[in-house]
Amino acid sequence: MNEVNLNVAQSQQSIVAVNKVLKNTYLLLGFTLAFSAFTAFLSFDAPPISPWIFLIGAYGLLFATHRLANSSWGLLTTFGFTGFMGYGIGPLIGFLLSTQSGSEIVLTALSGTAFIFFGLSGWALVSQKDFSFLRGFIAAGCLVLLAAIIISLIWQMPALQLAMSVAFMFFSSAIILYQTSEIIHGGERNYILATITLYVSLYNIFMSLIHLLMAFSGDD
Numbered sequence: 001m002n003e004v005n006l007n008v009a010q011s012q013q014s015i016v017a018v019n020k021v022l023k024n025t026y027l028l029l030g031f032t033l034a035f036s037a038f039t040a041f042l043s044f045d046a047p048p049i050s051p052w053i054f055l056i057g058a059y060g061l062l063f064a065t066h067r068l069a070n071s072s073w074g075l076l077t078t079f080g081f082t083g084f085m086g087y088g089i090g091p092l093i094g095f096l097l098s099t100q101s102g103s104e105i106v107l108t109a110l111s112g113t114a115f116i117f118f119g120l121s122g123w124a125l126v127s128q129k130d131f132s133f134l135r136g137f138i139a140a141g142c143l144v145l146l147a148a149i150i151i152s153l154i155w156q157m158p159a160l161q162l163a164m165s166v167a168f169m170f171f172s173s174a175i176i177l178y179q180t181s182e183i184i185h186g187g188e189r190n191y192i193l194a195t196i197t198l199y200v201s202l203y204n205i206f207m208s209l210i211h212l213l214m215a216f217s218g219d220d
Contacts, residue, residue, distance in 0.1 A: 021183050024191035025198065028078070032199055035079055036086030043087045044094025051153050054088045062196070069192045078192055082199055089207065096210075101217055109209035116205055117198075120173055124180035131181035134174045141171045162215055165208040172201035172208075 049057075061081035068074040096102030124131065148164050179197045182188040 017189065018184060018186065021189055021191050021194065025183065025194040028075075028191060028195040029198055029202075032078060032082040032195060033202070036082045036199075036203075039083040039086035040090035040093055043090025044097070046087075046091055048091045049088050055149070055153070057084055058088070062200075065196055066193065069190050069196075074192045078196060081196065085199075085203055092210070096214075105210060105213045105217060108213055109206050112209045113202055113206040116169075116173060117176060117202055120176045121180050124177050124184065128184060129181065130185055131174075131177045132185075132187070134178045138171070138174055138178060141167070141174070145171060158215075161211060165211045168204045168208045172204040175201045 058081070061077060061084055065074055065077040065081050068077050093106060096106050123129075145164065145167060148160065148167070152160055152164060175197060179188065179194060179201070183194055188194050
C-alpha cells in the first residue's frame, strides 16, 4: 500500500512539474514575442543589419542564453536575444507594411505561423505522443541548414533561398513537436531553454512564410 501511495505521489509531483514548465514556457514565450514585436517596430525605418552581423549577433546571444539558462541572467539574455531578432527583421516588416500587398503578406505569415504553432502544440499536448524519435532528424537538419545559410550568404541563389524556406518550415515544425513532447514527458525542465527553442522555431516559420509569399507574389 505504501508503495502504491508513493507511486501516486510521484505521479502527482510529475504532473505538477510538467504543468509548471508549460505555464512558465508559454508565459515567457508570450512576453518575448511581444518584446520582439516592439523592437521590430522601433527598427521599421532603420537600415537593414548586415547578414553576417545578424548571424554572429544571433548565435552569440543564443549561446549566452544557453550558458546562463540556469540563472536569473538567462532571462536577461533571453530578452536580449529575442529583442535583437525582432530588431533585425524590423526594416523588412516596416517596408512590407508600407505597401498594400506587403501588409497582406505579413498578416498571412502571422496567421499561418499561429495556425502551425497551435496546431502542432495542440497535437503534442492532446495526443501525449513521444516525439523523441525526431532527435536524430533535428540534429542532422541543423547541420545541413547551417551549411545552407553560409552558402546562401556567399552565393545568392533564388532557388536555394526557396528550398531553405521550405526546409526551415519542416525543420521548425519538427522542433515544436519535439520540444513540447520533451516538456510533457519530463525531458525538459528548464523553461528558459524551452522558450528559446520554441521562439526560434516560430521565428523560422514566420520568416519562411514571408519569403515564400514574397516569391509567389512577385515582390521578392
